[in-house]
Amino acid sequence: MNERALWRVVRAGLAVLTASVAVFPFVWMLRTSVAGADSVLVDGLAPVPSSFDLGNYTRAWRQADLGTAMLNGAIVTVSILTLQLLTCVPAAYAFAKLRFRGRGALYLVVLGCLLVPTQATALPLFLGVSSAGLADTLAALVAPFATSAFGIFLMRQHMLTIPDALLEAARADGLRTFSTLRRVVVPAAAPAIATFAVFSIFVHWNDYLWPLLVARDPALRTPPLALAIFQQAETGQDFGALAAGATIITVPIVLLFLLAQRRFVAGIAGGELPG
């Protein structure tokens, strides 16, 4: 019984310790984002800074032009997700429920694409996009991700479980293919679609490499790109403003995670990873 009590104490200690390490950078980010300039570089250990400066946020917002960046981030993320849903849902349905010649071969192509990481093809993709004269456009930020092999894969797996009888009934009711998709298939596959949506937003809001390659125009910067460039421009010593900028671009995505944690974890367990 004594050993049991000891284990409980050790376990609780370990939990506090590990959770602290995991969360520390977030706490430190928040703390620094409100700290005055003198307390950023001097009393670097105090959990509560000796002076406060909310001007960090206004400086980050103005100098990194985070307003434009957040708007770009929202436009890019929402456009990508919309296009992905419009292209993936029908394709997944065709692979799951229609019979046609070449289905197996085409589906293998989709599975093969899951193996090609966007990081490794970023440079050739950039060459293609530049050759097409699309560099430095909003289209270049969105188009390469307008469909997703992972999305097709995830949704198809789920649509396989839709009973054929349900689709037969829809047909008997005189629904055409697109109405069937909208009124029967999408509601039935909603969990998979939601998982994919959370995932897609997460990946593309956080994406850094691709915007770094194609968005030279400051007006096109996405949140991570704007923050990274802000750091380089400042030669990185205005840590208060940098932490404030980091907080601004982190908050939306952490909120999304906290709201949709289950979906997010399901997406990762499904085998796909952001960046």
Add this chain to the structure above:
Amino acid sequence: MSVGLSERPVGTGASPARRGTGQGRIAAVLLAPAMLLITLFVILPGLLAFTAGLFRVDLTNGVRWTWSGVENFAAVLADPAVRQALVNTLVYCALTIVPSLVIGLGLALLANSFTRGRKVLQTLLFLPFTANLVAMAVVFRYIFDLRGGFANQALAVAGIGPVNFLGDTRYALPTVAAVGVWRGAALAMIMFLAGLTSVPTAVHEACAADGITRFTKLRLVILPLLRPTTVFVTVLTAIQAVQVFDTINVMTQGGPLGATETALTMTWRLGFAYYDLGQGAALSTLLLVVLVGAGVLRRGALTGGVR
């Protein structure tokens, strides 16, 4: 959710009479947008990755391609900076993969041993993986700063002189690797936790009935059951490690003196700092071969029984 390559799709085709009556045409319409985009943005760049390395690519005046054979590959492999980047990538992998797995497994066992508060602990421990990497890299650069950084101020309390974590060629790579472990362990934890929850309750009951100790149970029962998960997480972590980019680009820019340059940051530097896109493409071809190889392993692990 079961995910498998070998799984056969279930057709609607109850009656053979309906087969082929218009389904082919409907399928073509439904598939066309996705397949067209996949061809354009995944397959073509993939093929381009294998061919662009064979050209000298000039971006100064529009885009000009000049055939150069294996020149780029030879130049890349002979370049000491590229070689150092490849060695650094291997060192980074060595420093991150195993620690992420071991710590991740430990965290998963810890979280799994709680009944009350488990959800909260799991969320907190997973937080590192969800954050925006650029934002976290900015924060870590401050934490490891030479003068005002938390790490050095903490060391100063212990009487240890300031360590130039990010500016010293000896410490820079281990420091960015530490950030990699901070994040990688969170990923491994969530995967192991999924594996642990799928252990049938009957197994736990049998262990309790036999009265075997916690440690024996872990070693002889739980760990063997987690094997497929372990293979899967290893490959996943390795893929992440090989293509590390965001943290390094923000924290050290590959410096000091190339000490943290990795395969992907080098690709970027060749292409966009030295404007040698052909060489950059050649290097990304090599990277692609490695990653697709790892991807095949990952699919293998996935079909190998991770649920």
